Amino acid sequence: MQSKFGFEASNPQSAIAQVPHQSLQVSSVHASTVSTGSRLRDLTTYDTEWIMRTVTITGTRETGHKSLAEYADLFEQHLGPFVPAAHFYLGGAVGIDSLALLWLADRTTAAITVVAPGTLNQQPAEAREAVARARGRITEIVELTAAELRSPAYHARNRWMVDRTSMTIGFPHATEPSTGTWQTINYTAEQGKPRLIVPV
Numbered sequence: 666m667q668s669k670f671g672f673e674a675s676n677p678q679s680a681i682a683q684v685p686h687q688s689l690q691v692s693s694v695h696a697s698t699v700s701t702g703s704r705l706r707d708l709t710t711y712d713t714e715w716i717m718r719t720v721t722i723t724g725t726r727e728t729g730h731k732s733l734a735e736y737a738d739l740f741e742q743h744l745g746p747f748v749p750a751a752h753f754y755l756g757g758a759v760g761i762d763s764l765a766l767l768w769l770a771d772r773t774t775a776a777i778t779v780v781a782p783g784t785l786n787q788q789p790a791e792a793r794e795a796v797a798r799a800r801g802r803i804t805e806i807v808e809l810t811a812a813e814l815r816s817p818a819y820h821a822r823n824r825w826m827v828d829r830t831s832m833t834i835g836f837p838h839a840t841e842p843s844t845g846t847w848q849t850i851n852y853t854a855e856q857g858k859p860r861l862i863v864p865v
Contacts, residue, residue: 720744720751721826723849724761724836724865731865733764740768743834743863752776752804754826756819757788761836761846761865763795770799778805782822783814816845823849832859 722744728736744753744765753769756762757779769777779796781788785806788796796803809825811818823845827833833853837846853860 718751719754719830719832720747721754721823721830721833721849721853722761722765722836723756723823723826723833723846724765725838725844725846726758726760726762727838728760728764728865730838736761736764736865737768737772739836739863739865740765741772743861744769744773747834748773748775750775752778752830754778754780754830756822756826756845757781757785757792757796757806759789759791763792765836766795766799766803770802776804777802778807779803780807780809780822780826782809782818783811784808787814819845820848824852827853827856827858830858832861834861834863836863836865838865 747753748769753765753775755766755777757766766777766779769775777799779785785793785796785808796806807825809818809822811821827849833850835846835850835853837844837850841847842851850860850862
């Protein structure tokens with residue numbers, strides 16, 4: 666079935682994990698280096714294999730300025746090298762979250778976890794549609810059951826994902842540090858974990 670995002674995905678049922686809402690705290694590096702205290706060192710083959718196991722994807726909700734083909738090319742270039750070894754964690758929002766989810770579901774066999782700050786039913790309709798279309802390919806849906814869907818809940822969701830993954834790939838649209846994408850990227854840096862930043 667083709668979605669309005671232009672990617673196909675099947676839609677059987679998937680388990681939903683309930684996780685109590687919690688505030689978590691979390692690291693820095695560039696694509697080819699890993700932080701070791703105040704020093705940086707080159708990645709070894711072992712480092713690369715470890716980093717490629719679990720990946721947080723974060724990105725802008727504002728995606729109308731590029732075509733679906735352009736996003737597919739970006740995902741092929743920047744997510745493709747991690748497939749099929751990596752398990753991807755996404756926030757389940759509109760924009761990059763939904764586009765990347767549908768691309769991964771349609772074009773790869775990688776494991777996928779979708780994390781909602783509250784419940785999946787509280788996500789925007791477009792995001793719920795993407796999850797429904799990719800349902801058969803989603804390994805796990807995690808609902809953090811936040812009492813209020815405000816910035817602290819979204820930031821806690823972002824930290825939850827970063828805490829459970831070995832690196833972050835971010836697709837920011839703007840340079841404002843207040844956006845959720847930059848909050849996630851900066852939190853990854855604070856935790857000493859690698860991050861790949863792909864402006865869109």
